[in-house]
Amino acid sequence: MIPDLGRVPGVLGEIARRRLADVLRGLEAGEAPEPEALPPAPSFRAALEAPGLSLIAEVKRKSPSQGDIAPLDATKVAQAYAQGGARAISVLTEPHYFAGSDEDLIRVRRAVGLPVLRKDFTVHPAQVRQARRLGASAVLLIVAVLGERTGAYLELARKEGVEALVEVHDARELEIALEAGAGIVGINNRDLTTLEVNLDTAPRLGRLARGRGFDGVLVAESGYARAEELRSLKGLFDGVLVGTSLARSGRWREAVAALLG
Numbered sequence: 001m002i003p004d005l006g007r008v009p010g011v012l013g014e015i016a017r018r019r020l021a022d023v024l025r026g027l028e029a030g031e032a033p034e035p036e037a038l039p040p041a042p043s044f045r046a047a048l049e050a051p052g053l054s055l056i057a058e059v060k061r062k063s064p065s066q067g068d069i070a071p072l073d074a075t076k077v078a079q080a081y082a083q084g085g086a087r088a089i090s091v092l093t094e095p096h097y098f099a100g101s102d103e104d105l106i107r108v109r110r111a112v113g114l115p116v117l118r119k120d121f122t123v124h125p126a127q128v129r130q131a132r133r134l135g136a137s138a139v140l141l142i143v144a145v146l147g148e149r150t151g152a153y154l155e156l157a158r159k160e161g162v163e164a165l166v167e168v169h170d171a172r173e174l175e176i177a178l179e180a181g182a183g184i185v186g187i188n189n190r191d192l193t194t195l196e197v198n199l200d201t202a203p204r205l206g207r208l209a210r211g212r213g214f215d216g217v218l219v220a221e222s223g224y225a226r227a228e229e230l231r232s233l234k235g236l237f238d239g240v241l242v243g244t245s246l247a248r249s250g251r252w253r254e255a256v257a258a259l260l261g
């Protein structure tokens, strides 16, 4: 079930291959994060289906495109995001390029009642099971990484009782996601192989998805900093995922409230 990562280009391929090496090393060492038992995770999908555009606010310290963003305390930031009106929290757990960790996810899960998305480069089935144990409501499945394995990972997530955000960046990837039966589709404005952002991508592919009869949940991702930029999403998208602009604001509650208008 491990995807062929040799064919994934650019920065994305580099990150995904390093992530696989991490996971394999962890499995060999028998590392299994076993946090105390948590109550069932709240539904990510339900949070997105609430009326209006739902904000997924991301805990993001660093990225390949921005370098250092902010040295965040995950607990404090997540609480502020929740107070500002975010309906879900995304926590990056990739350590090398994003300075995230599984501990961040555990802390956030304990600190807020909102559903938490484990934002990672899923390249091995073990990561889906880990996500559930860590208390995540949902995992990220990137079609540019998983290719035709996307359906198998969706199936695994379903079996494990974890929801999945299936991320696409072009029409071909969208086709794979729809074919695989994704119920929550994220359209990334950022090309993860070149890191270029184009805010026209989400509305364009969002319309294409609806035109194809997709009636699931649509999430627009990356590059948003101002309330006006969210206007073209209303009525078409259920949710928007925002990281950098919120993380770097330093006034997280106010930044979320301002973005939501």
Ligand SMILES: O=P(O)(O)OC[C@@H](O)[C@@H](O)c1c[nH]c2ccccc12
Pocket (backbone or CB within 6 Å): 058, 060, 119, 120, 121, 142, 167, 188, 221, 222, 223, 224, 241, 242, 243, 244, 245
């Ligand atoms: O920081 P931004 O531009 O607001 O973007 C957030 C989120 O969309 C971005 O972090 C992201 C989208 N897909 C990913 C896949 C892996 C890592 C990170 C991401």
